[in-house]
Amino acid sequence: MDSKFFVGLLLVSLPTYESYLKTASEEDFLRTCSPHRCHRDGPEIRFPFRLSIHPPSCGEPEMQLRCSGDDTILDHHVLGSCKVTTIYYRHRIINIIPLVEPSVQCPLQKLVSTNLATDVYKQPQSSQLTTLVRCSRDFIPADPYSIAGPASCLSNNASQFWYLASADAYISDLPRDCMAVSKGIPIPFNYDKKSLNNYRSDFREKANRVLNFGETTFTWQLNNITDACQQCEYKGQHCGFSSQRHQAFCQKHDMKYIIRIAAAFVVLLLMVATVLYLSLKSRYNEEINMKVEMFLKAYGTSKPTRYTFPETKKITRRFKDKLGQGGFRSVYKGELPNGVPVAVKMLENSTGQGEEFINEVATIGLIHHANIVRLLGFCSEGTRRALIYEFMPNDSLEKYIFSHVSNISRQLLQPNKMLDIALGIARGMEYLHQGCNQRILHFDIKPHNILLDYNFNPKISDFGLAKLCARDQSIVTLTAARGTMGYIAPELYSRNFGGVSYKSDVYSFGMLVLEMVSGRRNSDPNVESQNEVYLPEWIYEKVISGQEWELALEMTQEEKEKMRQLTIVALWCIQWNPKNRPSMTKVVNMLTGRLQNLQIPPKPFVSSESRPPVP
Structure with missing residues (x-):
């Protein structure tokens, strides 16, 4: 707002406001009896x-x-x-x-x-x-x-x-x-x-x-x-009251207060800027809240349970036991009134339009699958939103793949357990792609979002970037790439590689499996250092030459062959052309078969000059 215009507006308005302040008693009421x-x-x-x-x-x-x-x-x-x-x-x-x-x-x-x-x-x-x-x-x-x-x-x-x-x-x-x-x-x-x-x-x-x-x-x-x-x-x-004249009056603006603000013009500008910011933020939050409430009203009240914010604080014992934090969310351990342990994810100061909350509730609120984390409840009161999940005691798969992330030994990931975990993730993704009324595209499959229950069974979590589409819809439209670097399919960066579809999740699954079998983190495709090697390229060369890669595991020959075949499945999943990637149904069939006679896929990547740029 132009400062000269604002000052001029104040000066012009002064006589108008002055006419309403008739008596000292009215002015006293305005000062002492504020709402x-x-x-x-x-x-x-x-x-x-x-x-x-x-x-x-x-x-x-x-x-x-x-x-x-x-x-x-x-x-x-x-x-x-x-x-x-x-x-x-x-x-x-x-x-x-x-x-x-x-x-x-x-x-x-x-x-x-x-x-x-x-x-x-x-x-x-x-x-x-x-x-x-x-x-x-x-x-x-x-x-x-x-x-x-x-x-x-x-x-x-x-x-x-x-x-x-x-x-x-x-x-x-x-x-x-x-x-x-x-x-x-x-x-x-x-x-x-x-x-x-x-x-x-x-x-x-x-x-x-x-x-x-x-x-x-x-x-x-x-x-x-x-x-x-x-x-x-x-x-x-608003109504005021003059105790001296025993008469009610309609309140107007306090003229002396306006004069004091005009005298301290710098303070006024700061106040206007602050009020404008808070007003825009409040309007922004109100629009988001209305959007969320309209969704929840259409969503229904069958399951999961909606809790108030005081109930959520009680479930988490006033947010006493913090499990982790990242981005705009914090996760706390809690317990429902019936004694069931839960993990409560608080969505804090999110910059989105409420999409993350709506996506999570809309996608996993009404589905139940052994390999998808279950949403038991949620809270939405103004800007305070929480998602209440079943508690996963063994944390995420990431802790077990990369030994430097935690003190947990990779010995827990024996070849048979790796195959079970990969198969569980594949079945969960197959259900999202084919088993629901609407196809659910996750767009953020990675080890951190795979949680492990008491028996180390995998469960897919974090549907904040998910997108719903019709089951017969082959291509979806996105305004920007979504996901985590290293797991994002090439077509999300550039349509020259193909259209965005459920095959984009297949690519992320393939990268996850490669990390799991190698114990190495997927490096950036745009490798700048000559000493670094792009993980899929390194693994592909090993498979082509029939070599083994170093794993801190004692394996039998049968287990080594099983790991090799599992790697071949992953290499099929990361083909840069989406049409060459298998569906998750086919992946499940490959993993549940004997993993025999799997053909080595074409080179699943292109030269570094043609790789998608880092956004």
Whole structure:
């Protein structure tokens, strides 16, 4: 923003703002009675409400609230302590949840037995009043948008079931043995929806919140001060109160504060820049959150389980046991309420559009395969997102391939175990490519993303770069290469090598197997040092000449031949022309056969001058 324009705008605006600051008492109210929240996501507390720590002039005596941790609490003389979930100042509506004692089984008992006819808080006169119905047997309502329940907590009698029926419910929808017990029970208002006529579509959700949590709606009835404040709200302004003139007024901007900012122009510019940054970041995060929530709504709620952020903290014991960290994620060990050990991956400050979270949930959330890590749950609250997986006690395959990465000996990777692991990975990839309703392309197959369970069975993990496509779709479109250097197929760098497809995953699998059988890390294809040798080229020359490569393993002749054949399968997988690579189904068939009479493939790479450039 141009600084001269901004200063000029301030100077022109000064007389306009000055006209609104009529009295010293109004200015004092603006200074001492600023809005407050107990939590950033909690309701805003302002006149006629006030916190107990604020001066009495900041609100009406009956409208005093307090903070208890992150919760906003209303202490009512009849209902007792209630959690305030929302306040609609324009409509004079407050949504509350009575906080009942542990001895009380059901919060709705308080609401049914409470008479607030003469109280400052009244039940709203609206079409969203319901009737409490008692039935002697459970039943499935024919119209779930007009009858919700049951909630058996209202009675210790197992033969009594309680439902909430809306005002437009038909008596024929209820069994004959049902009886109306209490009328006029309100369900929570929600003026944040785009359409206020969406009553039927979300009736069941709202009614169940009343049945299970006791959440309800009340209006407040005060003197004409509240009426004046309501007019302010309709103008899009907040309400203030002059204690000297005992009169409400609509708040405007504090002129003296603006003058002080104009005098400290450098500070102002910093504040504007900061606010602009935070505003853009907030809008950016809101767009991502909306995108994620729209996906989760369409995704359904069957499996895996969705946890709140406090529940996630409890699962990880407040993120006490950290298993690892990399990029924009940290992984913690945890335990579900049923005692199942889990690994919790927190997605922190991700620069993407929420794709990593959506990809993981969309791809592995509803599939179950022995060689794919299982997603047991997730958390999505604002920018805080977590993925909860089954715990893999033996970590990743990378620790066992490269001896310098850890102190674990490669002796654990005997030839037979290598073959089992390669076969398990191949079966998992075959399922992703052929066994799902939609083909899943992983795009990041590498040793680090292969986890090992208690029996060293491999499980494919980390689907943050995955892409879904139709099973009959041969070529997919990508805007940029994705994956990890050394495992990325040539066609992802340049379309001159062919189209991007599931064969790109086959290439990554081949590189992984070459690393596993050689114990060496796949070097960069663009080798600059003459002393370095491109791993596939080095292995290919060994296979062609019939030589063996040095492995710190004692092997029989049969095991050596098995390793040679496994290497040939891998060399077929890394053919630079995708059409020459086998499908994962064919790879599984080769690995489950006797690995006999496998033909040595053509040279699976080209000269260094034709290799794809490093991005």
